[in-house]
Amino acid sequence: MTAPWRKPCPxxxxxxxxxxxxxxxxxxxxRVVRVLGAEDDLLLERLSPRRADAPAAEALGVALARTHAAGAPWWGAPPPGTEGDGQLGAAALPTPSTPPAGWGAFYAGWRLQPYLRAARDAGTLDAAASQELDRLLSRIADGHHDHDQPALxxxxxxxxARLHGDLWSGNxxxxxxxxxxxxxxxxAHGGHAETDLAMLALFGLPHLEHVLAGYHEASPLADGWRERVALHQLHPLAVHVLLFGDSYVAPLLQAARRAAEGRGRDSGAVGPGW
Structure with a gap:
């Protein structure tokens, strides 16, 4: 029997x-990596990486649509048994203690504002950048950018939707x-399905076009989804500004301007394959 993968954890x-x-x-x-134990460290099944192919990518899109459709009770809802501990999973995302009024209130208040405030306090975001981002956050929080979930x-x-929540290609x-x-x-938490898809695109995923095709076939995305890619990439970019500094400020501001203007990949949105 293959030895489990031991993942050290805080x-x-x-x-x-x-x-x-x-x-x-x-x-x-x-399919999700199997948990074999969760005491001080996390014991997981050991995976042997292979090269992705188009059929597997399309199957991932179909499966992801079904995962999202399993749903969550409210915006930001954590997995059962973790309520009230204040953070979620590997990325330690903050979680609201009560259901937010809508997606915009959740996204602005719990996925953008904490990281942008910390980056401003650290001096990474200057006053002009902070003011520009605050204007967009106000509109997001007021619901001006709310939009439908995919069909399923x-x-x-x-x-x-039931989100992975940190779905970049390395995961x-x-x-x-x-x-x-x-x-x-x-x-993992309750959020908008387009967020997981936008994260897959941010740093590139093999055969992403086949993932999207499989997803859209299983659960058609709401009209204008391509124009919202930058909107859903604001959170990971804000996290990267806080963690890695100045090199991510320009991509964050570019994404914010595209989100404000409603422009998508065809007009230069962040991420390949859209």
Whole structure:
């Protein structure tokens, strides 16, 4: 039997991440790395990476649509059993203690403002950049950028989709024969399905166009989704500004301007394959 992968975790993190993985696995969509133990460290099944191919990518899109459609009870809702601990998964995202009024209030108040405020306090964002971003945040919080979920989420009756929450390409492991995608390292919570898709595009994913085709076939995306890619990439870019500094300020401001103008990939949105 292959030895499990032992992932060292800060105090409390193993249980949170295990809860997120089990919540995602319970959706019956994407394959998620199996949890073998969650005491001080996280014990996971060991995966043998392979090269992605188009059929596996399309299957990931279909599976991700089903995961999203499993839903969450409210915007920002954490996996069951982790309520009230203040953060989510590997990315340690803050979680609201009560349901926000809408997606815009959640996204602006819990996914953008904490990171932008910290970056401003650290001196990474100057006054002009902060003022520009604050104007956009105000409009997002007021609901001016709210939009429909994909079809399967809407028909499920859930307001919020069940998100991986940190779905960049490094958290998709291609493995097996035939190849399939396995998700790792979530910050699972209730959010907008387009956020996971935009994150996949931010740093590039092999065969992303096939992922999107499979997703859209299974759960058609709401009109104008391409124009909202930059909007959904604001959060990871804000996190990168805080963590890595000045080099991400220009991409953040570019994405903010595209989000404000409603422009998507065809006009130069961040991320390949859109």
């Amino acid at each position: 105090p409390g993190q193993a249980a949170r991440e295990a809860a997120g993985l089990r919540w995602l696995a319970g959706a019956g969509g994407c 989420v809407r028909s499920s009756g859930h307001v919020a 998709v492991v291609w493995t097996g024969d035939p190849v399939e995608a396995v998700l790792i390292d979530p910050a």
